Amino acid sequence: MVFSNLVFLFIFLPFVLFCYFIVKNEWRNFILLLASLFFYAWGEPKYVFLMLFSILINFIAGLLIGKYKRNISLKKLFLTLGIIGNLLILGFFKYANFLINNINSLLNTSIEMESIPLPIGISFFTFQAMSYVIDVYREDVKVQRSIISLSLYISLFPQLVAGPIVRYNSIAGQLKKRFVNLEKFTEGVKRFIIGLAKKVILANSFGDVADAAFNTPADSLSVSAAWIGIVAYGLQIYFDFSGYSDMAIGLGKMFGFDFLENFNYPYIAKSVSEFWRRWHISLSSWFRDYVYIPLGGNRKGYYRTLINLLIVWTITGFWHGASWTFMAWGLYFGIFIVLERIGLTRLLNKLWKPIQHFYLLFIVFIGWVFFRADNFSYSFNYLKTMFLLNDTNLVDEYTLIYSHDYWLIFLIGIIFAMPVVRWLNAIIAVNNLEKRLMPIFSVTVPFVYMALMVISVLLLVNSTYNPFIYFRF
Template identity: 70%
Template sequence: MVFSNLVFIFAFLPVVLFVYFLANKASKNIILLIASLIFYAWGEPTYVFLMIFSMVMNYSFGLLIDRLSDKPRQKKYALAFAIIGNLAILGFFKYAGFIVTNLNRLLGLTLEIEPIALPIGISFFTFQAMSYVIDVYRKDAAVQKSFVSLSLYIALFPQLVAGPIVRYNTVADQIKKRFVNLDKFTDGVKRFIIGLAKKVLLANSFGEIADAIFSTPATELSVASAWLGILAYTLQIYFDFSGYSDMAIGLGKMFGFDFLENFNYPYIAKSVTEFWRRWHISLGAWFRDYVYIPLGGNRQGSAKTIRNLLIVWTITGFWHGASWTFIAWGFYYGLFIVMERLGFSKLLSKLWTPLQHVYLLLVVMIGWVFFRADQFSYSFQFLQAMAGIGGNAGLDTTAIIYWNDFWYVFLLGMIFSTPVAIWVKSRLGEQWQPVLSVVTPVVYLMLMVSSMLLLVNSTYNPFIYFRF
């Protein structure tokens, strides 16, 4: 089940909210846990047992690590087994086919493996579970002795399938005790509507264009079509993922949870380093705290810092998908971040500010080509089309039609990928507050109604990050 689904909006969510607020305080976590398992089982009835196994495993390892607190060696072994267990689950379901295929190519083997359906959100809930046992090991978090509470942390449906990746110590107190008042609930509804509008009104529109252009042989694309396609995908993936994060944060508020922000207008960044401080913030923080710093971070000299950065970013790419194009995408960003760390950022900072933005957007859009394409051959052909090499250097009918039909969607996408609304609101004085108090509810209502109309009349409603 996805948030941008009529069944979720008009059936699942109202029922869960009704039962949740009728229940007494002692039952609320149990109700949320049951609802979360039903939410996951809706589309993954078999894999809900995999999630339950993950809950049991990590709950047990957390207790064991805490019990061995005065036995450092055994405690370290317990942590190692916990990490291996989580990575084994993730590796089998997400990477087994990739590993077998590459072993066959490398060693000339003929190993066979049946295609394995990827459990939705496995990368997200596995990383959350690992962060819990690691934090218990480090004594950054107290062990959770309630199985229901830990299970709710792992399975909580607002952030279950696509994040943000919630650290246990940021919500441990909220799992135990939280409150919801009318203002907080209203803020949650508003945030959910904003996320839904991003997803349905913008991301889905861009997705149709990107899918059509990327399904065309790259050698047949004109320069205009190639650039229009990657611009559409650049906006689609932002509004798709940030919209889902907005909906997750909004849903969390409705139930009394405060999740950390996951996006902060990444396309206004002026460097790759800044971009990754603004994009998928929870994932970047996870890799920083659990991979980069344990490797030594930047504390062991320039050579090892470069090594650590390249390792982390290569793993980041691999986290996104079992494909060499994802690995290359991660390594590609690692190279730019290393280059900026070695001094390019100082040179970059001296450039005219618009040129810094152009640099960042070019790097990101080229990176999205590898992220979107399934094969290196298509990626390089698409980049050639963008550069006007070996293809049609002029306008073509496809580009003209898409631009004529969707120019206003592109304009809205480019505007709202920046904090322009926040800027405008901050510039309005007190005299505008009465007007805003009337206009704002109307705007939210229009966004909700428009989103509903599109959901009713369209069958196109993909979600990019489900495959991660």
């Protein structure tokens, strides 16, 4: 089940909210847990048992680490077993086919293995579970002795299948006690509508354009069509994923939870390092705290720091998918982060800010080619078309059609990829216009949210195209 689904919007969510608010506080976690397991089972019932197995492994590992916290050897042993258990689950379902295929290619063997379907959201809930076990080992959090509470943490449906990756230490207190008032619930509804509009109105529209480009042989595209396709994909993945995060945060508020932000307008960044501090914040911070720092971070010398950065970013790419193109995509960004660390940032800071911004966009959109394409051959061929190295036209029929039909969507997408609302609020505050504009806002803002909701629902009714990109991770 997905959030941008009519069954979710008009049956599942209203029913869960009704059940949640009519029961006593002590039953609310149980109601949410049942709802979350049903939500996950909607698409693939058999994988609910995989999730329950994952919950059991981490629950037992946490108890044993807590029980033997004074015995360092046993404490490390149970941490290691907990991490290995999580990685084996993730590795088998996500990387087994990739490994077998590469062994067959490298050793000229013919090992046969049936294709293993990827359980939705396995990378997200596995990382959440590992963060709990690691934090218990570090004694950053207390052991969770209620299997209901830990199960809810790992399976909570608002952030289950595509994040944000919620740390246990940020939600432990909320699992015990949280509150919802009308103001917070309303804020959650507004945030959900914004995310839904991002997904349905913008991301799906950009997806149409990007798919048309990437489903065409690269040497059959014109130069302008190739650029339109990759810009469309860059905007699609941003509005798709940030929209999902907005919906997750909004849903969390409806049930009393406060999740941390996952995006902070990454396309306004002026360096690759800044971009990744703004994009998928929960994943970047997870790798920082649980991989980069344990590797030594920047504490073991200059060259070791650079190596650690390359390792972390290669693993980050591999986290996104079992493919050499994903690893190359991660290494690609790791190289630029290293270059910025060794001096490129100092050079960029001397340049005009729009040039810094253009540098970032250029690097990111080149990277998206490897992220979107299925193989290196298509990736490089697509790049050749973008940079006039294929014998293709500058403009073709595709360019004219999509420029004519989608120019308004591109304009809206580019505008709202920037913090325009934040800028307007700052202008209003600086000029003391709040009292003067408040009567206007109080009337118009509710209509804006209602219009976004109605448009989104109408588009869902009339369209079958509604993928979430990050579900496959």
